[in-house]
Each structure stands twice: as C-alpha cells, then as structure tokens.
Amino acid sequence: MINGLDVKANEKQFMMLKEYIDSIREAQGVLMQTLHKAQEIFGYLPIEVQKFISYELDVPLAEVYGVATFYTQFSIEPKGKHKIGVCLGTACYVKGSQQVLDKLAKELNIKVGETTSDGLFTLEATRCLGCCGLAPVMMIDGDVYGKLEPKKIPDILSKYEE
Ligand code: FES
The missing domain is CATH 1.10.10 (Arc Repressor Mutant, subunit A)
Incomplete structure (x- = not known):
C-alpha cells in the first residue's frame, strides 16, 4: 500500500x-x-x-x-529526514522566494508538500519565519538560511545529502 x-x-x-x-x-x-x-x-x-x-x-x-x-500541523504523508520550509511571507516573496522555491523543487524533483523518493527531504512553503531582514529566507530543520539566491541552493542541499 x-x-x-x-x-x-x-x-x-x-x-x-x-x-x-x-x-x-x-x-x-x-x-x-x-x-x-x-x-x-x-x-x-x-x-x-x-x-x-x-x-x-x-x-x-x-x-x-x-x-x-x-489542519496543516497534521500530515497523512511520511515526512523526509530533513524538512525544508521556504518563506512565502510578503518580505520574502518580494525578494524572490518563489524563485528559490522553484529552484528547490527542480533540484529535488518534487512539488511543494512532497517528499523525495529517498525520504531525505520534504519541501514546504511557510508563512513569515520572523526574520524578514534576511529575506528571502528558508529553514532546513532548525537552520536558517537568509539572503538566498537560487544559485546557492545546490551547495546548501549538498550539506544535508551525506
Ligand atoms: S516574510 Fe519571510 S521571514 Fe518574514
């Protein structure tokens, strides 16, 4: 099943x-x-x-x-080992967080809300993470990454792939 x-x-x-x-x-x-x-x-x-x-x-x-x-706090799908949350709050959105999210989806070959087939990553869009000064921002598990650009994504992901 x-x-x-x-x-x-x-x-x-x-x-x-x-x-x-x-x-x-x-x-x-x-x-x-x-x-x-x-x-x-x-x-x-x-x-x-x-x-x-x-x-x-x-x-x-x-x-x-x-x-x-x-309720969004519940999930009926298994979550990946690492949870990626890209902020789509206003400050992040105007600074390009959608492009960051798109890059992640492309690199991981999944859509928002999905988990990679190896169970390593779950990709989610979030509301304001409370650090708008660093926009655009994402969190992987407890780590905050700010001032993101799509080209930085592969290097960041590689830290979690081991
Ligand atoms: S809008 Fe993204 S951290 Fe506030």
Whole structure:
C-alpha cells in the first residue's frame, strides 16, 4: 500500500497510542489531542493509525480523516529526514522566494508538500519565519538560511545529502 504502515512491525507504537487514548478518553477535544499524540509517535498519520483512532474513540473514520487533513500541523504523508520550509511571507516573496522555491523543487524533483523518493527531504512553503531582514529566507530543520539566491541552493542541499 502506498505510504501504508506495517501494523505488526509498529505494535509498540500502537500500544503507546492506546495507553494515551485510555488516559484521556473522558476529556474534551480528545480527537485533536489524540491526533497530535499519534503524529508525535508515528511521525505522520497513515490510514492504519486513523482507523485505530476511529475505532478506539468511536468516531467515524471520515471525521478522523477530515480533521487530519484540515489542519496543516497534521500530515497523512511520511515526512523526509530533513524538512525544508521556504518563506512565502510578503518580505520574502518580494525578494524572490518563489524563485528559490522553484529552484528547490527542480533540484529535488518534487512539488511543494512532497517528499523525495529517498525520504531525505520534504519541501514546504511557510508563512513569515520572523526574520524578514534576511529575506528571502528558508529553514532546513532548525537552520536558517537568509539572503538566498537560487544559485546557492545546490551547495546548501549538498550539506544535508551525506
Ligand atoms: S516574510 Fe519571510 S521571514 Fe518574514
């Protein structure tokens, strides 16, 4: 299955999630809390995890899926080892962050929101990262790169390719 999860191989993680659900079952807003916890445990929310949550909380799968896909903090796709976030806030945009994003997409051969087939990089567009003086800006994991130009991208990526 595409982006599926081997339930047997991840039994320990499912047990952790079950324990968490049992501890908050009576509280308000349990679905959001459970999705957060599940994403923390699994790194993303594959269909097997959504089904498990649906069953455990007795919430329709469509509702679980709806919440998991509505909020940007959740992902139903696995994320890459390195997360690249290119700022498309106003200051960065007017200084050419779209061209930086396009260059990254070309170099990595993926679209925004996708992960490379080797699982190394996920490319995302973000809102203002709070360092507009360095526009255009991107972050890779916790590292900030400012005053970017498309031609600098290959060198920057190569640092993460080892
Ligand atoms: S607009 Fe890009 S850091 Fe603020």
